[in-house]
Amino acid sequence: MEEQELISRSRAGDVEAFNLLVERYQRSAYNLALRMLGNTEAAEDATQDAFLSAYRAIGKFRGGSFKAWILRITANSCHDKMRVARRARVTSLDTLLEVSGELPLGDNAESPEEYVLRRELGRFLSEGLVYLPEEQRLVVILCDIQGLSYEEICQATGSSLGTVKSRLNRGRARLRDFLLQRRELLPPEFRQDK
Amino acid sequence: MFLGGRKRRCHKVRGMLSEYIDNRLDSEDRGVVEHHLEICESCSSELESLQMTVQLLNRVPQVPAPRSFAISEVETSRVSVFERQRLGWLRPATAFATIALIALLIVDFLQVVPHDHIMLSPTPQGEEYMLDSRDSKPAETLSEPAPLPGEEAPTEDVNSGVTGMGVTSGGEEEVSGESEAGWPLRQLEIAIGVLVFALVALMLFVRRRRRWSAT
Numbered sequence: 001m002e003e004q005e006l007i008s009r010s011r012a013g014d015v016e017a018f019n020l021l022v023e024r025y026q027r028s029a030y031n032l033a034l035r036m037l038g039n040t041e042a043a044e045d046a047t048q049d050a051f052l053s054a055y056r057a058i059g060k061f062r063g064g065s066f067k068a069w070i071l072r073i074t075a076n077s078c079h080d081k082m083r084v085a086r087r088a089r090v091t092s093l094d095t096l097l098e099v100s101g102e103l104p105l106g107d108n109a110e111s112p113e114e115y116v117l118r119r120e121l122g123r124f125l126s127e128g129l130v131y132l133p134e135e136q137r138l139v140v141i142l143c144d145i146q147g148l149s150y151e152e153i154c155q156a157t158g159s160s161l162g163t164v165k166s167r168l169n170r171g172r173a174r175l176r177d178f179l180l181q182r183r184e185l186l187p188p189e190f191r192q193d194k
Numbered sequence: 195m196f197l198g199g200r201k202r203r204c205h206k207v208r209g210m211l212s213e214y215i216d217n218r219l220d221s222e223d224r225g226v227v228e229h230h231l232e233i234c235e236s237c238s239s240e241l242e243s244l245q246m247t248v249q250l251l252n253r254v255p256q257v258p259a260p261r262s263f264a265i266s267e268v269e270t271s272r273v274s275v276f277e278r279q280r281l282g283w284l285r286p287a288t289a290f291a292t293i294a295l296i297a298l299l300i301v302d303f304l305q306v307v308p309h310d311h312i313m314l315s316p317t318p319q320g321e322e323y324m325l326d327s328r329d330s331k332p333a334e335t336l337s338e339p340a341p342l343p344g345e346e347a348p349t350e351d352v353n354s355g356v357t358g359m360g361v362t363s364g365g366e367e368e369v370s371g372e373s374e375a376g377w378p379l380r381q382l383e384i385a386i387g388v389l390v391f392a393l394v395a396l397m398l399f400v401r402r403r404r405r406w407s408a409t
Contacts, residue, residue, distance in 0.1 A: 015266070022263055022265065026262070027256060027258060031257060044261070051264075052265055121253065125251065125254055145252075165218075169213075172212055175251075176244055176247040186246075190250065
């Protein structure tokens with residue numbers, strides 16, 4: 001069924017139609033929440049919050065990329081979670097990351113060595129992402145992990161193109177600095193001196 | 195001067211490296227960046243490290259959703275009931291109270307209706323009373339004089355008391371007669387102001403609670 005038709009039916013209160021949209025975008029939304037929060041449990045909560053909020057607000061969707069719209073709501077939901085975590089005196093989201101242990105990194109069929117390397121890399125990058133300021137983290141995740149275009153990122157963040165470019169540039173540079181501090185954890189092809 | 199110019203060029207090019215990596219530069223800017231990269235080792239190294247970062251991020255896999263995030267009829271009906279029960283009356287009530295407060299403030303400002311004397315700032319009579327008192331005997335402004343023999347004691351009403359002291363004219367007695375039936379505007383303003391404040395606080399609380407209780 002076409003996305004536009006599903007949106008129209010969802011606006012009319014058709015929960016089944018909305019759930020088809022959920023099925024289509026839940027992976028993206030959950031991955032954004034996971035990379036933003038660094039914690040599987042909090043990411044699940046944030047994703048569920050986001051889809052309920054989206055159902056309530058679907059009448060306000062004014063066209064454009066529905067995926068970007070869903071990701072914007074998910075980012076807002078993550079922002080709320082982080083605010084609550086800060087209020088609960090969880091001073092750093094690193095704490096959440098430590099509590100969560102290993103982040104799942106996929107279910108592809110691969111050799112155990114490859115899996116271990118990929119898992120370590122995923123964990124290392126997750127730490128690096130959590131290290132970024134929230135706005136830069138969001139833009140970097142949307143661009144380099146989710147693969148959104150600059151225009152979709154503008155819609156997903158509610159920011160201007162100039163702001164998106166600036167945050168992306170700063171976020172990547174900051175993450176690069178973090179990664180180069182622990183060069184030994186990088187895959188061999190990335191370990192050469194700067 | 196030369197070093198300063200080069201530093202500026204490096205700064206400018208580094209600001210465009212992300213767009214260069216994403217192939218978002220127009221041909222002119224791309225040419226500027228590529229020309230600079232040919233002669234600047236430091237910026238070339240910067241580009242390589244940023245490209246490495248982007249490539250690593252591109253390798254981060256999308257994990258599958260751990261469960262379905264489909265919403266149920268129960269959840270949606272709970273949300274709508276919550277909205278209907280909590281925010282349904284709250285918004286119009288807040289709007290109505292705010293409009294009432296603004297209308298009262300306008301009425302008060304324009305002095306359309308006579309005010310109740312109790313909570314008001316000094317009335318014209320009061321001002322006159324104070325002025326007279328200041329001019330002549332300041333001490334008498336603080337305590338009411340004892341009634342002279344044969345003179346009727348001042349009533350408990352403040353306006354009547356002022357009149358009884360003989361410092362107001364007959365015309366002012368008419369005004370004071372109106373103020374007895376005046377409107378308690380200030381009390382109303384305070385009461386509705388408090389009500390508006392409470393409604394707004396309640397609305398914010400309910401919104402926040404709704405956001406968290408939706409799941």
